[in-house]
Amino acid sequence: MAFRHHTNSKQSRRWLGWLALLLALGAALAAFGWYQLFREEPQHFDSVEAYYRYGSIGTESEEGLPYWVWRVLPGLFPQHLPGEGEDEGYAALGIVWEEGEPTPVGFSLKTIGFPRIGINCAACHTATYRTAADGERRIVPTGPHQTFDPQAYLRFLGDAAADPDFTADTLLAAIQEETELSWLDRLLYRFLIIPRTRDGLREQAERFAWTEERPRWGPGRIDPFNPVKFHPDLLALDPAEDDTIGNSDIMALWAMDAQEGHALHWDGLNDSLTEVVLSGAIGDGARPDSLPVEALEELAAYLRHQRPPPYPFLDTLDRQMASRGEVLFEETCAGCHGPDGARTGTVIPQAEVGTDRHRLAMWTAEAAERYNAYAEEYPWDFDAFVKTDGYVAKPLTGLWLRAPYLHNGSVPTIEDLLRPTEQRPEVFYRGYDVYHPARLGFIHTGEAAKRYGFRYDTREPGNGNAGHEYGTELPAEDRDALVEYLKTL
Template sequence: MSESEKQKLLQKLIKKIWIFVIGIVLIVTGFVVWPLVSNNPVRYGDIQEHFKYGSIGSEAANGVPYWIWKVLPAMFPEKLPGEGYQSLGFIQEEGQDLPIGFSKRRVLFDRVGLNCAVCHTSTVRDTADSEPRIITTMPANTVNLMGYIKLLSATASDPRFNAREMIPQIEAIADNFNPIQKLIYRFFAIPQTRDALITQGERLAFLNEEPEWGPGRVDTFNPYKAIQFHFPMDRLDSDELIGTSDFPAIWNQKPRQGLQLHWDGDNDSVDERNLSAALGAGVTPTTVDLDGIKRVADWLWELPPPAYPYQINQELATVGEKLYENNCASCHAFGGAKVGTVTQLPKIGTDPYRLNSYTYELTSNQNTLYAGYPWRFSHFRKTNGYANMPLDGVWLRGPYLHNGSVPTLKDLLEVPENRPKEFYRGYDVFDEDNVGFVSDIAEENGKKYFKFDTTVPGNSNSGHLYGTELSPGEKDALVEYMKQL
């Protein structure tokens, strides 16, 4: 073999070696990098688990890196009312990594966001000594969402929110925090998250001027204005800046299609309402997980409300049924002439702040969302009152009225001056006699409950005088019947 032939053979061999080496590098890189850069939500086969922990897309836009989220309570315990996220009313199931209402998605690295269950799952106890039962799709009676929002802002502004102090905390609890993750967190995840949360805190600074929401409540649209549309919140009228209302129940959606939805009846499309609620949980039009949301929506379409689990006096309930038909059904029973329509504010007489917070300017902005897609918003409208809601599963909806200002159904049948002026929210022991949750417990086992003051702006328990003229016996019968709705 000539020297030139040997050279050619050697070059071919070297080329093959390089191709092999490059191939190995690409394969290894693929195994290492692909899991980091892929967009992978955690999925669940069981629909209940999917509802509680599945992604709707909030992590990709506003998610907190998983390990940062995990160490925040340990690093900043003084910024929480008690131990861990549970002190904010979030429900931690045994054997689960995240509380109900939190989901995980990998976008470069694992991130934690919110989903539907954060506002629509709670616990119910029969007595103070009973084990809590978790009930999905009911209002999240115990969750202090404002506390969680403020926690994120407060920790990000703390000088300890830095890689030097945070990474050792992560390494102390993480078995699989590898060198690549460490580099990503040190130079990207921690500084980027800190800056993003500070920016979010600045946009939501107006919340510091709002009355405390307390557990089970949220300002539906003012954070929406600030985050989605960058409204100049410091220039808005003061009457517009308090929009606090109760979390609603979300079962049995099929018969609600076409009714005026949200507390003020500003939309009559279930699908738009769902997408709008997802935006409120941190989703953006570019990160929304349509498949995840549709799966939940399909499940809710014909999901019945949980049946009343306690004893009912059927003889008394039979009397109450007639009273319900004569006094309540036209506004609150499916098929009623006024159900799903709006009663004007002067007639209903309830607190005006939630209504005032939803403005014509917001409507105009909302109807630009999802432009270019078949699901572009087009159904939002400004109204001048509150919608007459169907009362299926009403036993789990307390406290009552749109702002949760009346603790029980019995109290709602009293004239406003006789309704409790102060009571406690966030307690999950059920009140069988009055229908609602026990509301006179200020503290239990070291946990303090939220004192609700009806004289605070946005908290008025006025209005809805229907049924207040009934006799005490008639009121008892009416409430007994309503237990089984």
């Protein structure tokens, strides 16, 4: 018995040894897998502005793409890019890419196992302008983007993933021309990363299928909250039971200190900058566990202090006219838009201001309730989402660079806004970033605007240009004086 017992325990010790070895191998493999797929490398930036342009807001793990796959897509699938302009690659989608940078402005490169790319606030909240077609393109972080077409970007990614040529062979061959992947990386890309990316992009395209039946966003606009409302992991509302159109113009984020305590967003759906910043990141694809809460707090401080550039043709300003215009502004506009206006930063009922009602209807009481109940177990949490009945009268800081105007970007210039609805342009082109030297707005008619821009038809649902007829009864010379003053804001 003793003998047998002895053998048994020897045998089991041997088995235990094998098991330990196996476990160790398994653990090594798991650690290796984790390292290759999930280890996070911190990013470093010299300034908060550099972070704003290129830093991570936590979107890479959930909705990020493998950087090298992303890099080669436009070259492999040019047929899925919009093609009337002369810009190539991602520039055809109005994306701005500075010389020598690994990613465009508004795109962050972060290693989570392997290099991934995700969008950040600057993808939408960065303005560009040129003072002449052959002039230098100026990049203004925190301004509203004029040229980026987020919907076309989503469609491009979806169409590329649906293309039969989206295969490991084609992609790896193209990647190999850009960078040297190790044999191990090639295996991972072939069997894991590329198939998973293709499936993820196809799923994303399906999640946005509801956009196919609604009017196009076009450059400089998105439907900001329907994607959040309909996302199964976010507010989980059903697009089949909700035909709202939220198409809305990207807003400027400079001088947020002047909006302390104001209702934020076009309809004033939340008055806490912290909540708006965090929910902005979630809307872009960050999730509670990937949200860099502290970095986003710093970013909010940056938004408070950032200032817009001055109107670029100030040397042509008629100062006397502008000071006459200032008096008119005080009389007709300041109560709603002036720094001390009684109604500045408050919601003006839609029935009163009379502008397009679709964006307002898109945000519902149920959506507000669900967002307030989201992420309850986290220290930051949301509580300030509300449903309102109108649009906010904003301070007009940096007004010249916020064209086209109104919440849906339906009026191309300030001169047009100061005319009755019937006299405002019914159709124009938006997305061409050459500024008009006199009109307080971008060039929105003519060949170049047509070639580079998006045809904006004010008769489409959500695109209406009616309402806000303040100042439209001013005599022509007063209107000109007011426009002259508005150039200085």
